[in-house]
Amino acid sequence: MSGDPTKWDERYEMVVGLEVHVHLKTATKIFCRCSTNFGAPPNANTCPVCLALPGALPVLNDRAVELAIRTGLALGCSIEMTSVFARKNYFYPDLPKGYQISQFDQPLARNGSVEIGKRADGSAIVIRITRAHMEEDAGKSIHDRFAGASAVDLNRAGVPLVEIVSEPDIRGSAQAEAYVRVLKQILEYVGVSDVNMEEGSLRVDANISVRKRGESALGTRTEIKNMNSISGLVKALDVEFARQCSIVAAGGTIDQQTMLYDANANEVRPARSKEGSHDYRYFPDPDLPPLIVPLERIDRIRRDLPELPQARRDRYKRDHQNLTEYDVDVLTANAAMGDYFEQVARQSNDAKTAANWLLGEVFASLKSTGQSIEHFTVRPADLAALLGMVRDGIVSHSAAKQIFGKMVTTGDRPNAIAEREWLLKVSDDLALVKWIDEVFAAHPAEVERFLGGEKRLQGVLVGYVMKQSKGSADPKRVNQLLAERVGT
Amino acid sequence: MTDRPELAASSLQKAIEAGETTARDAVDASFDRMRDVGAGAKGLNILLHQDRHDALTRAAECDSDNPTTRARPLNGVPVVVKDNIATSVMPTSCGSRILEGYVSPFAATAVGKLTQAGAIVVAKSNMDEFAMGSSTEHSAFGPAKNPLAPDRVPGGSSGGSAAAVAAGIARIALGSETGGSVRQPAAFCGVVGVKPTYGRVSRFGLVAFASSLDHIGVIGRNVDDAALGLETISGLDPLDSTSAAEPVPSFRDASHGGLTGVVIGRPKEYFPDDLDPRIRERCDAALDRLESLGAEVRDVSLPHTKLAIEVYYIIAPAEASSNLARFDGVRYGLRIEGDGLGAMYEATRSSGFGPEVTRRILLGTYVLSAGYYDAYYRKAQQVRALIARDFAKVFSSGVHLLFTPTTPTTAFPLGSKADPYEMYLSDIFTCTANLAGVPAMSVPIGRIDGLPVGAQFIATHFDERQMFVAAYALERALGASVTQ
Numbered sequence: 001m002s003g004d005p006t007k008w009d010e011r012y013e014m015v016v017g018l019e020v021h022v023h024l025k026t027a028t029k030i031f032c033r034c035s036t037n038f039g040a041p042p043n044a045n046t047c048p049v050c051l052a053l054p055g056a057l058p059v060l061n062d063r064a065v066e067l068a069i070r071t072g073l074a075l076g077c078s079i080e081m082t083s084v085f086a087r088k089n090y091f092y093p094d095l096p097k098g099y100q101i102s103q104f105d106q107p108l109a110r111n112g113s114v115e116i117g118k119r120a121d122g123s124a125i126v127i128r129i130t131r132a133h134m135e136e137d138a139g140k141s142i143h144d145r146f147a148g149a150s151a152v153d154l155n156r157a158g159v160p161l162v163e164i165v166s167e168p169d170i171r172g173s174a175q176a177e178a179y180v181r182v183l184k185q186i187l188e189y190v191g192v193s194d195v196n197m198e199e200g201s202l203r204v205d206a207n208i209s210v211r212k213r214g215e216s217a218l219g220t221r222t223e224i225k226n227m228n229s230i231s232g233l234v235k236a237l238d239v240e241f242a243r244q245c246s247i248v249a250a251g252g253t254i255d256q257q258t259m260l261y262d263a264n265a266n267e268v269r270p271a272r273s274k275e276g277s278h279d280y281r282y283f284p285d286p287d288l289p290p291l292i293v294p295l296e297r298i299d300r301i302r303r304d305l306p307e308l309p310q311a312r313r314d315r316y317k318r319d320h321q322n323l324t325e326y327d328v329d330v331l332t333a334n335a336a337m338g339d340y341f342e343q344v345a346r347q348s349n350d351a352k353t354a355a356n357w358l359l360g361e362v363f364a365s366l367k368s369t370g371q372s373i374e375h376f377t378v379r380p381a382d383l384a385a386l387l388g389m390v391r392d393g394i395v396s397h398s399a400a401k402q403i404f405g406k407m408v409t410t411g412d413r414p415n416a417i418a419e420r421e422w423l424l425k426v427s428d429d430l431a432l433v434k435w436i437d438e439v440f441a442a443h444p445a446e447v448e449r450f451l452g453g454e455k456r457l458q459g460v461l462v463g464y465v466m467k468q469s470k471g472s473a474d475p476k477r478v479n480q481l482l483a484e485r486v487g488t
Numbered sequence: 489m490t491d492r493p494e495l496a497a498s499s500l501q502k503a504i505e506a507g508e509t510t511a512r513d514a515v516d517a518s519f520d521r522m523r524d525v526g527a528g529a530k531g532l533n534i535l536l537h538q539d540r541h542d543a544l545t546r547a548a549e550c551d552s553d554n555p556t557t558r559a560r561p562l563n564g565v566p567v568v569v570k571d572n573i574a575t576s577v578m579p580t581s582c583g584s585r586i587l588e589g590y591v592s593p594f595a596a597t598a599v600g601k602l603t604q605a606g607a608i609v610v611a612k613s614n615m616d617e618f619a620m621g622s623s624t625e626h627s628a629f630g631p632a633k634n635p636l637a638p639d640r641v642p643g644g645s646s647g648g649s650a651a652a653v654a655a656g657i658a659r660i661a662l663g664s665e666t667g668g669s670v671r672q673p674a675a676f677c678g679v680v681g682v683k684p685t686y687g688r689v690s691r692f693g694l695v696a697f698a699s700s701l702d703h704i705g706v707i708g709r710n711v712d713d714a715a716l717g718l719e720t721i722s723g724l725d726p727l728d729s730t731s732a733a734e735p736v737p738s739f740r741d742a743s744h745g746g747l748t749g750v751v752i753g754r755p756k757e758y759f760p761d762d763l764d765p766r767i768r769e770r771c772d773a774a775l776d777r778l779e780s781l782g783a784e785v786r787d788v789s790l791p792h793t794k795l796a797i798e799v800y801y802i803i804a805p806a807e808a809s810s811n812l813a814r815f816d817g818v819r820y821g822l823r824i825e826g827d828g829l830g831a832m833y834e835a836t837r838s839s840g841f842g843p844e845v846t847r848r849i850l851l852g853t854y855v856l857s858a859g860y861y862d863a864y865y866r867k868a869q870q871v872r873a874l875i876a877r878d879f880a881k882v883f884s885s886g887v888h889l890l891f892t893p894t895t896p897t898t899a900f901p902l903g904s905k906a907d908p909y910e911m912y913l914s915d916i917f918t919c920t921a922n923l924a925g926v927p928a929m930s931v932p933i934g935r936i937d938g939l940p941v942g943a944q945f946i947a948t949h950f951d952e953r954q955m956f957v958a959a960y961a962l963e964r965a966l967g968a969s970v971t972q
Contacts, residue, residue, distance in 0.1 A: 048594055052814040054587065055574040055596060055693040057728050087810050089856070091833060098813020150829075152818065281856035283865060286700035286807055288729050 008245040009172075012210045015218060016170035016237060020183055022162050022193045023137070023201035024067040030136045030160035031058030031101065038199050042153040050158040052096035057287050060085075064160035065108075067192040068134045069293065069301050071162045072109025074190040074308060075129050075183075079298045083108040083133070085288045089281040093152050094139035102163075104282040107133035108291065114186065115310060116178040127179050128167040134291075135161050156200070162192075168207065168218060173237040177230055180204060185309050189335045197229050204233055209254070210244045219244070220254040224268055227261050236261035240268045312338055320351040327355045330363075336373045340380050347384035350391065357383065361401065365408045377411040378404070386414040399423040399471050425474040432465070432473055432481055439464040451486060458482050497565045497659040497713045498740070501606070504550065504564040511550035511564025511608065515543045518566040518610045518657055525635055525655045527611075532633045534624075534642065534651040536571050537578035537612040546608040562720060563606030568652040568661040571612040572619055573704065574693035575599050582695050583615040583627040583645075586815045586822045586840030596693020597728070598662060598704045598721040605720045610658060613648025617842045618812065619664055619697045621645050622672060622914045623905065626844045631902055636678060637939060640899040643673030643914075646707065650677040653707045660717040661707045666697045667800050668894075668918025670705030671930035675894035675942025678932045678971070680714040680959070681707045685950045686925030687732035689718075690725030698807035699730075701800075701922040711931065711959045715739035718952065734950045745957035748782035751887050752958070757793035758892035758917050767893050770934040770941050775891060777965045778958065788887055790878040793920055795871050797912055800919045802855050802868035808845075809852030815840065847908065876924040883948040889958055892917050894930040894942035917944065927952045931959050932970040940970075 029036055032049035048056040072079050086104035112129035119125060139157035143150045164183065170176050184195040184202065195202045204227055209219035224240055227233045239261075244254055259268040284290075307315070309332055316328045316338075323331075331341045341358050345351040362383070366373060386403060389395045395403060395418055406417045418424045426432060439461060440447045450457040458479065465478045503509045519540055522528070527535045543566070550557065550564040557563060569575055572582040574592035581587040599609065616626040624632040624647025634642040635655040642651040646663025650673035653661050663670040665683045674681025683705040694704050704721065708714030722736040754775060759768060775785050817823035817836035824835035841849065855864035882890070895914055905911040921928035926949055930942040947955040963970075 051819060053592065053594075053820070054580065054582070054590070054695040054814070055592065055594075057692050059727060059729050089810050089813060091813065091816060093816075093818045093829065096814060096819065098816060099810050279858045281810070281853065281858075281861075283806065283810070283856055283861070286698075286730075287696075 008242055011213060012241075012245045012248070013213050014172050014237065014241045015168050015209050015211060015221075016172075016176050017168035017207040017221075018166045018170065018176060018179060019205040019207070020164040020166075020180065021137075021203040021205075022071070022164065022187055022195065024064050024071075024160040024162060025191065025193050026061055026063045026067065026160055028061055028063075029158035030061050030064045030134070031158055034158065036159050038201075040155055042151070043155060045155040046157070050096065050154060052098075058101060058285075060288060060291070061160060064134065065291065065293070066301065067160075068108055068132070068162050069298060070190050070305065071164075071187065071192045072112065072132045073298075073302050073305055074186050074192070075109070075112035075114060075132060075164065077109035077112035077129060077132055079109050079293060080106065081293055081295065081298075082106065083291045083293075085134075085285045085291065086282045087285045090278060092138070092141070093150065094141045094154070094157065096139065096154060096157055100136060100138060101285055101288070102135035103133035106290075107131040108293075109133070114179070114182050116175060116182045125175065125178075127169045127175075130165045130167050132162050132164045135163055137161050168209070168221075173234040173241070176206065176237055177234050180230055180233065182309075185334065189309055190306055191335075206233065206237060208237055208240050208244070210241060210248055219248070220256050222254065222256065223258045224261055225258060225271070228263065232261060232263050235263075235266055236268055239266060243268065306335065320345070320355070322352045323355055327359065330359055331355060334373075340373050340376070343380035344384045344387070347381055348387040348391075350387060353387055353391075354384070357387065361404050365404075369408065377409070378407045379411075382407060382413055389414060389418065393425060393474070394418070395423055395425060396471060396475070399425070402471070422470060422472050424472060426469060426472045429477070429481065431469075432478055435465050435468045435473060436478070436481060436485075439468055450482075453486075496710055497562060497708070497716050500565055500659065501561060501563050505558045511547035512544060514564050514566055515540075515547045515608055515610060519543075521655065521657045522611070525657070527652065527655065527657060529630060532635055532638065532651060532655070533630050534614050534632045534635070534648040534655065535568070535611040535657075536581065536583070536614050536629055536648070538610060539578050540610075542577045543608050543610045546603070550606055550608065557606070560604075560606035561716065562602060562660070565607050565660065566610045566658045567602055567607045567717075568611045568613050568649055568658040569599060569609050570646050570649050570661070570663050571615050572664055572695040572697075573599060573662055574695070575609055575612065577609070578612045580612070580695065582619070583617045583629060584840065584842070584845070585628045586836070588628070588822065590821050592693070594693065596704070597690035597725045599693060601721045601723075602662070602717075607660070607720075611652065613646070613652050613661065615648055616645035616669075617845050618695070618808070619645040619666055619669055620808070620844050620848055622668070622911050623900070623902075624648060624673070625902065626842060628842055633902065634677060634899050637899060640901050640939070641676065643676035643895075643899060645669040645673075646681075646705070647673045647676075649707050650674050650679055650681065653677070653679045653709055656709075659709050659713050662717075662721075663705050663707050664694055664697075665703045665705045665918075665922060666701045666804055667922050668915040670703075670707060671894050671918050671928060671942070671944055672915060674707050674930045675932070675940060675944075676899035678935070678940030678942075679707055679709060680711050680929065680931050681705060681942075682714045682718055682929035682952070682955075683921060683927060684718060684722065684952055685732070685734075685927045686922075687730055688722050688734070688736075688927070688950065688952070690721075690723075690728040690731045692725055692727040696807075696811040698804040699811060700807060701804055703922065711956065711963045712740060712743065714929065715742065715956050715960075732950070737953050739953055739956045742953050742956035743960040745953075745960070746782060747778060747958060747961050750783045750889065750954070750958065752778055752783045752785050753788035753882055753887040753890045754785055755788050755790045755793070755882070755890055755892060757790050763893065764897060764936075766936045767896070767898075767941055770936070771891070771893050771943050774933045774943055774962060774966070778891070778962060781961050781965060783958070785891075786887060788882050788885075788890070790875075790882060790890075790920070792871065792874045792878050796875055796920045796923060797916055799868045799871045799875065799923060800915070801851070801912060802864050803872065803923075805848040805852030806856050806865050807852065809849045809856065812841075812845070812849055844908070872923050875920055879920075879924045879926050879946070879948070888947070888951075888954050890946040892944050892946070894918060894944045898936050898939035898941060921946055925949065927955055929955055929959060931962060933962070933966060934970055935972060
């Protein structure tokens with residue numbers, strides 16, 4: 001029996017639904033005032049509430065509600081005016097209360113969808129979102145640090161999360177990857193999360209089943225946990241797909257169970273505890289009244305919602321028809337990049353040149369300096385001014401690149417750099433004549449042939465003059481002056 | 489000049505303010521009284537922790553020359569706090585081995601309000617473990633005894649608090665109620681016990697038993713002590729999402745109120761045919777007094793009352809099974825190591841919780857389990873809504889207050905209720921107010937064979953003041969007869 005995924009793919013279809021957990025970008029935890037800062041010393045960010053000391057009570061962080069509603073709206077969900085926090089009961093050392101406060105049968109948001117790309121026929125691939133609900137994160141158990149003992153860090157306990165549950169609409173690991181990337185992009189656009197998988201601010205669990213191609217009934221699913229990167233998700237799905245296919249092809253049945261992905265071994269294994277059969281004994285949390293969100297608040301958050309990636313892509317295509325599909329995708333990769341582009345394009349009044357500069361010089365220097373576009377030393381207005389100087393013939397294109405390099409390191413304005421570095425195009429004849437004379441003196445052989453009628457040497461001489469002037473000579477005027485010398 | 493038992497808490501504060509006595513004397517008197525009545529483990533066993541040193545430190549602050557300090561409404565008044573309400577000086581062990589010696593890093597909001605008003609916490613009182621019980625026999629630290637009749641129970645679960653007030657150790661004590669645990673022991677000990685509206689007093693710092701039913705309540709030597717205590721601890725608390733923003737009126741002002749035009753309902757379900765005729769007779773005598781003071785007494789019905797105990801014993805254990813999950817041996821309290829995590833949990837919780845707590849955790853886990861949730865928990869919540877609607881209906885029909893016996897019996901002998909269900913029935917008249925969230929208070933109305941009888945007033949949500957008007961008036965009318 002072969003585990004070759006390409007071969008399985010011909011006969012079987014992978015069906016996936018994802019549960020994506022996203023940390024909301026609040027300063028404090030969801031039910032107490034502790035900081036959500038990542039990387040603090042173990043258990044530094046804790047208090048009686050998130051330690052579950054006797055007598056402590058949860059108080060809902062309204063900022064978390066705000067960001068959760070924004071998340072729901074960005075995913076096209078309808079927001080429930082009444083949602084209910086429920087207790088999910090289970091014992092684990094990193095779950096201080098013995099229950100997680102989550103939302104169960106009355107979540108905050110329902111019935112959304114996102115487009116993750118186009119099929120070959122041009123139709124949109126849409127993944128439906130069942131629900132998005134608020135909950136608190138658990139702490140972290142550390143099993144490999146102390147011999148013979150596990151340690152618990154509760155800094156993460158109580159960090160606000162939104163869990164986004166998709167329908168089983170995802171076909172294949174490539175779509176799963178696209179879905180997560182689109183979600184990340186949307187959540188980053190609307191500013192609700194850092195969506196950083198390395199820091200655990202975005203985590204994915206997958207429900208996966210297989211069925212024969214052409215069948216419509218869903219197979220028995222397994223749940224895969226413990227995938228810490230998008231590539232890990234893709235690998236885990238492919239491995240599990242092959243495992244399920246080989247069982248089904250041999251006439252076996254799939255056990256509904258929870259699997260853990262081991263990135264080192266690139267394999268999935270059944271989780272030790274029978275989590276699939278866990279009875280969480282959900283019931284409404286009596287410590288928290290139902291969450292009531294007035295319509296006006298939903299409307300206000302909807303109005304304040306920033307432009308979403310899809311809308312921005314559409315707008316760029318409409319407004320800047322000389323941009324390629326690739327240009328648009330890169331410029332809308334994240335909100336800050338698009339914002340930067342728009343400012344440069346508007347102030348320079350030349351979107352295509354602005355795009356070329358962003359995709360070229362700006363990207364390269366962000367990469368080499370490790371800066372983010374939000375904190376880039378070159379302000380959009382200054383880049384626009386530089387492009388204006390090129391257009392107006394004040395600096396040459398090559399000088400502009402030198403100026404840009406100085407702008408990146410100093411943050412100075414382009415005209416100041418151009419003056420300081422003698423990079424303004426010189427069209428003052430006195431200076432030009434002096435450089436021409438110097439070139440003539442240095443290259444008598446070429447000059448003689450040029451003056452003798454070899455016209456094609458004019459370009460070479462212009463090059464020498466440009467070099468002599470360190471690029472600041474206006475080449476148009478140099479050409480004219482050289483032509484005059486032949487003529488006289 | 490030492491403690492004067494005839495003084496109400498407010499009079500003691502006035503006497504200290506005027507320099508007629510001192511907070512130090514009041515604290516000394518309280519500790520002398522503990523010794524004289526044998527409040528400790530070898531005697532009545534009504535107190536679990538005392539801290540004389542801390543109390544005297546506080547007393548010295550109360551005895552300062554600062555007139556603002558001296559004018560605080562409870563300045564220098566000794567109080568006792570139930571062991572499941574967090575204090576930062578003595579342990580908060582909830583009468584349980586699993587929290588034995590546990591000292592909270594913070595004080596409950598109610599305790600903070602008392603101490604800001606000048607009260608001095610002298611002791612933590614014995615209780616049924618995690619407030620699960622009606623006799624204070626289910627304490628891990630041994631049963632408490634009724635100071636009026638040491639062969640009998642003081643009631644429970646706030647038995648230690650009621651007994652401490654009855655024994656003259658403190659004028660005011662904090663108790664907690666999930667299904668009558670303040671009013672029932674108050675009735676058994678011949679003192680006043682009040683459970684406010686759900687949300688009136690912050691639960692922050694009250695170790696949760698059943699969050700939707702839990703209340704902090706006040707036990708006082710008389711109505712005025714209870715009123716003063718309750719108005720001190722009431723009000724919105726940003727640390728408790730279920731606390732209410734309702735304005736808090738002066739409950740002590742109710743002493744000036746009259747009963748003319750006040751309609752008092754006598755719900756027939758609380759006077760069943762098999763009610764002890766002597767309790768019925770005392771209640772009806774009290775109703776006659778209320779009538780003679782101008783009240784109109786009307787027969788009313790709360791038809792779903794008979795379902796209250798069953799509903800209570802589904803909802804309360806369900807919430808408890810979740811609330812008590814945090815006592816897992818991981819972060820604080822008892823831990824008994826075992827072979828692996830599961831074994832540690834099992835060993836810790838099996839030996840840390842007593843039989844009644846274990847019984848309720850098992851019951852609550854069962855009723856929340858998949859396949860049983862709808863049949864038990866959801867159904868119980870529906871019936872709970874019917875019980876609340878009974879009260880809403882009767883209070884919207886022109887009735888201002890209800891008057892009922894607090895308990896079906898007087899204090900029963902220690903060890904006489906071995907069957908848990910028999911014990912549960914002693915809360916039959918009180919647990920309805922917890923289910924509906926309405927305020928209720930028990931006042932002494934007489935004695936049978938030397939044992940106190942309590943009757944309760946029940947008001948509509950946030951109308952504690954009306955309850956106090958009637959309680960003050962009845963207390964004045966009955967006078968010394970309540971001790972006969």
